[in-house]
Amino acid sequence: MKKQPEEDVPEPRRRTGGRSARVQAAVLGATMDELKAHGYDGFSVAAVAARSGVHETSIYRRWKSRDGLILEATFALFAQDIPIPDRGSLREDLVNLLSGAVRQLSSPIGWAATQFAMALPRESEMTQEVRQQWAKRFASVREVFDRASLRGEWPVGKNPQDIIESLVGAIYLRILHLREPVTAAHLKRLVEAVLPATCK
Amino acid sequence: MKKQPEEDVPEPRRRTGGRSARVQAAVLGATMDELKAHGYDGFSVAAVAARSGVHETSIYRRWKSRDGLILEATFALFAQDIPIPDRGSLREDLVNLLSGAVRQLSSPIGWAATQFAMALPRESEMTQEVRQQWAKRFASVREVFDRASLRGEWPVGKNPQDIIESLVGAIYLRILHLREPVTAAHLKRLVEAVLPATCK
Amino acid sequence: MKKQPEEDVPEPRRRTGGRSARVQAAVLGATMDELKAHGYDGFSVAAVAARSGVHETSIYRRWKSRDGLILEATFALFAQDIPIPDRGSLREDLVNLLSGAVRQLSSPIGWAATQFAMALPRESEMTQEVRQQWAKRFASVREVFDRASLRGEWPVGKNPQDIIESLVGAIYLRILHLREPVTAAHLKRLVEAVLPATCK
Amino acid sequence: MKKQPEEDVPEPRRRTGGRSARVQAAVLGATMDELKAHGYDGFSVAAVAARSGVHETSIYRRWKSRDGLILEATFALFAQDIPIPDRGSLREDLVNLLSGAVRQLSSPIGWAATQFAMALPRESEMTQEVRQQWAKRFASVREVFDRASLRGEWPVGKNPQDIIESLVGAIYLRILHLREPVTAAHLKRLVEAVLPATCK
DNA sequence: GACTAAACGAGACGGTACGTCGAGTCTTTGT
DNA sequence: ACAAAGACTCGACGTACCGTCTCGTTTAGTC
Numbered sequence: 001m002k003k004q005p006e007e008d009v010p011e012p013r014r015r016t017g018g019r020s021a022r023v024q025a026a027v028l029g030a031t032m033d034e035l036k037a038h039g040y041d042g043f044s045v046a047a048v049a050a051r052s053g054v055h056e057t058s059i060y061r062r063w064k065s066r067d068g069l070i071l072e073a074t075f076a077l078f079a080q081d082i083p084i085p086d087r088g089s090l091r092e093d094l095v096n097l098l099s100g101a102v103r104q105l106s107s108p109i110g111w112a113a114t115q116f117a118m119a120l121p122r123e124s125e126m127t128q129e130v131r132q133q134w135a136k137r138f139a140s141v142r143e144v145f146d147r148a149s150l151r152g153e154w155p156v157g158k159n160p161q162d163i164i165e166s167l168v169g170a171i172y173l174r175i176l177h178l179r180e181p182v183t184a185a186h187l188k189r190l191v192e193a194v195l196p197a198t199c200k
Numbered sequence: 201m202k203k204q205p206e207e208d209v210p211e212p213r214r215r216t217g218g219r220s221a222r223v224q225a226a227v228l229g230a231t232m233d234e235l236k237a238h239g240y241d242g243f244s245v246a247a248v249a250a251r252s253g254v255h256e257t258s259i260y261r262r263w264k265s266r267d268g269l270i271l272e273a274t275f276a277l278f279a280q281d282i283p284i285p286d287r288g289s290l291r292e293d294l295v296n297l298l299s300g301a302v303r304q305l306s307s308p309i310g311w312a313a314t315q316f317a318m319a320l321p322r323e324s325e326m327t328q329e330v331r332q333q334w335a336k337r338f339a340s341v342r343e344v345f346d347r348a349s350l351r352g353e354w355p356v357g358k359n360p361q362d363i364i365e366s367l368v369g370a371i372y373l374r375i376l377h378l379r380e381p382v383t384a385a386h387l388k389r390l391v392e393a394v395l396p397a398t399c400k
Numbered sequence: 401m402k403k404q405p406e407e408d409v410p411e412p413r414r415r416t417g418g419r420s421a422r423v424q425a426a427v428l429g430a431t432m433d434e435l436k437a438h439g440y441d442g443f444s445v446a447a448v449a450a451r452s453g454v455h456e457t458s459i460y461r462r463w464k465s466r467d468g469l470i471l472e473a474t475f476a477l478f479a480q481d482i483p484i485p486d487r488g489s490l491r492e493d494l495v496n497l498l499s500g501a502v503r504q505l506s507s508p509i510g511w512a513a514t515q516f517a518m519a520l521p522r523e524s525e526m527t528q529e530v531r532q533q534w535a536k537r538f539a540s541v542r543e544v545f546d547r548a549s550l551r552g553e554w555p556v557g558k559n560p561q562d563i564i565e566s567l568v569g570a571i572y573l574r575i576l577h578l579r580e581p582v583t584a585a586h587l588k589r590l591v592e593a594v595l596p597a598t599c600k
Numbered sequence: 601m602k603k604q605p606e607e608d609v610p611e612p613r614r615r616t617g618g619r620s621a622r623v624q625a626a627v628l629g630a631t632m633d634e635l636k637a638h639g640y641d642g643f644s645v646a647a648v649a650a651r652s653g654v655h656e657t658s659i660y661r662r663w664k665s666r667d668g669l670i671l672e673a674t675f676a677l678f679a680q681d682i683p684i685p686d687r688g689s690l691r692e693d694l695v696n697l698l699s700g701a702v703r704q705l706s707s708p709i710g711w712a713a714t715q716f717a718m719a720l721p722r723e724s725e726m727t728q729e730v731r732q733q734w735a736k737r738f739a740s741v742r743e744v745f746d747r748a749s750l751r752g753e754w755p756v757g758k759n760p761q762d763i764i765e766s767l768v769g770a771i772y773l774r775i776l777h778l779r780e781p782v783t784a785a786h787l788k789r790l791v792e793a794v795l796p797a798t799c800k
Numbered sequence: 801g802a803c804t805a806a807a808c809g810a811g812a813c814g815g816t817a818c819g820t821c822g823a824g825t826c827t828t829t830g831t
Numbered sequence: 832a833c834a835a836a837g838a839c840t841c842g843a844c845g846t847a848c849c850g851t852c853t854c855g856t857t858t859a860g861t862c
Contacts, residue, residue, distance in 0.1 A: 169369030562793040569769030
């Protein structure tokens with residue numbers, strides 16, 4: 001019986017330890033495994049329930065919907081920081097970064113995550129979160145250009161965003177839309193073609 | 201060489217005229233309308249049947265599956281030739297081409313078609329057809345570069361594919377994945393940034 | 401392609417032959433069996449599906465809900481005409497009728513059907529149908545009194561409804577609410593007690 | 601004979617005072633309110649928990665099950681003694697008693713309680729308790745007949761049980777099964793019809 | 801112009817997955 | 832140490848689509 005006159009919203013404090021944590025981890029893990037195994041299509045909550053040993057209704061309690069579950073699982077993946085290369089040359093750093101992206105996109109899980117992101121409606125809460133992830137990633141890439149500026153490889157103060165988007169866009173286009181492979185050689189050529197000649 | 205024993209499968213002679221043609225047109229039209237109205241998600245064969253006045257079963261008779269239907273409908277759209285600009289300058293031509301693509305992608309139907317294409321499994325008969333469409337489009341764009349070579353704006357014999365993919369990729373990335381708008385100004389800047397300075 | 405300007409409601413004509421009939425019969429049969437076996441509680445559409453070999457969704461297509469299914473199944477049961485006795489004496493006829501009712505109520509299926517009827521909300525479409533069934537039954541019973549009038553056992557023109565309801569109500573009360581058994585002896589005594597002494 | 605090894609199950613002594621009592625009252629009250637508001641269907645422990653401010657788990661600690669809770673709540677209602685009328689005439693007393701029953705049955709709470717009782721399985725601990733309640737009620741009604749005997753309205757020593765059950769059964773039948781209203785006029789007519797003419 | 805088979809209309813069914821609700825149990829956590 | 836509260840298991844319900852099956856009915860295309 002509540003007696004406290006506290007009329008403000010009770011704000012249920014989430015549980016973090018013990019079973020809840022175990023359940024949550026099991027489900028997210030199973031979600032990743034299922035995405036790997038069967039892709040975005042072919043993904044089903046029931047399969048996750050079976051694989052994780054957590055009851056389906058429990059999953060629906062914690063995650064509002066199938067998509068909410070996938071969102072959280074894939075974001076855990078994307079959130080992990082990608083190492084920023086520093087090989088002494090802008091070109092090499094870019095090739096390195098891009099090849100990381102290529103690996104991701106080409107992996108079953110990256111592919112599934114992208115299909116998921118593309119299936120989202122034009123505007124929704126989830127697209128907001130997607131945008132934030134991209135912003136975070138781009139921020140990392142900027143560092144490479146900052147260092148390049150110190151080396152005189154990139155004009156100080158010039159915003160590299162267009163170049164970055166062109167490079168990343170090119171590989172996204174090839175892999176996702178043209179459905180053609182991207183090789184190391186191709187990456188080198190691409191960077192060479194897009195980077196202004198002035199950038200040594 | 202003997203004649204093949206002439207399997208007595210009598211090779212059913214297809215009907216093309218009259219009703220069949222009307223039905224087919226009605227269904228494809230309704231498919232487009234539905235895609236426009238409800239997007240790729242939210243698309244259902246039942247709705248097409250209702251809108252077109254053609255019975256669901258008849259649709260499944262003619263098109264093997266929901267995806268087959270969408271494929272045919274959207275390809276009719278993509279197949280229509282895009283006019284190749286000739287404004288006397290490579291930059292202007294490219295901006296013109298790209299803005300056409302932006303319009304397409306931003307339209308409900310283009311968006312739906314792209315979501316559909318992205319939902320396809322990694323490899324399938326349909327992806328083949330998608331690839332062909334892209335090849336056709338790229339061929340068109342090459343013409344612009346050919347003309348630019350005549351004007352001395354592009355090195356004769358240099359393959360512009362990487363540049364094209366970078367430009368197209370950049371806008372695909374922005375619209376589809378970053379979910380940010382692409383303005384005319386942005387397009388100009390982009391072309392400026394990616395095109396080699398030498399290409400005056 | 402519908403072209404006829406017929407705007408009147410299409411009124412889909414139900415199918416009766418072949419598969420539909422088989423499916424329907426199988427489901428209704430299985431429903432009865434399940435009610436017999438597990439009672440009204442413990443009844444589940446899934447079990448009916450399994451037992452009948454008809455897919456669950458097909459059941460939901462034909463019957464709007466679990467309750468709709470039970471309604472139809474039990475009504476098929478109740479609809480079958482009960483033989484009207486004619487033993488030459490009102491008392492004997494009544495005892496005969498009542499003992500039939502007792503048998504019904506005491507059987508698993510009758511019990512389940514009654515629990516179902518009692519679980520219905522106070523007013524609904526279904527209660528209407530229940531009322532109709534009762535009306536039909538009472539009409540049958542009236543015949544017994546009509547014949548009794550011919551024999552001089554019951555005042556001509558006197559409405560026996562109150563007496564009927566008292567007798568039927570008494571056994572319903574005992575079985576359903578008091579949960580006590582009703583024997584043949586008890587039935588005889590009951591009729592004797594309730595029927596006016598004047599009725600020979 | 602040795603002492604039983606004195607199972608060291610420490611016989612948990614129930615707490616009765618203070619908080620426990622308050623909790624119990626709150627829950628039972630909320631249970632009644634919920635039954636009134638939403639009927640037996642539509643009743644949920646969660647709603648009781650919300651209304652009473654007692655946590656669901658606490659309710660399950662005190663009452664073994666949803667049904668146990670309803671049983672206790674409704675019995676508190678039924679246990680309250682109904683006043684035994686004494687208007688100087690058996691007929692009037694009976695009409696008075698029956699109209700009380702009609703009121704009960706027609707009220708939301710009485711209706712809910714009856715639905716609950718009907719939903720019980722054929723035999724269970726709870727049906728025992730139901731039987732006892734009925735016995736208690738019938739005992740009260742007997743008093744009316746005893747007084748009638750003193751007045752010469754009812755044969756001394758004759759067991760009125762069948763008559764009582766017929767009358768009560770008739771109104772139960774009408775209200776619960778036929779779902780038709782019972783008016784005062786109807787009650788009078790009913791008593792007149794069922795009571796032996798000899799009973800003045 | 802009549803015939804024959806292709807295509808269509810129409811209703812129902814099998815099958816997969818989603819999300820919801822409520823009952824009752826288990827376990828973490830705060831007092 | 833104990834009870835309050837959160838989270839979980841379990842079983843069931845009902846819904847939305849996809850694609851298939853089986854009839855009967857039109858209608859296109861040939862003879």
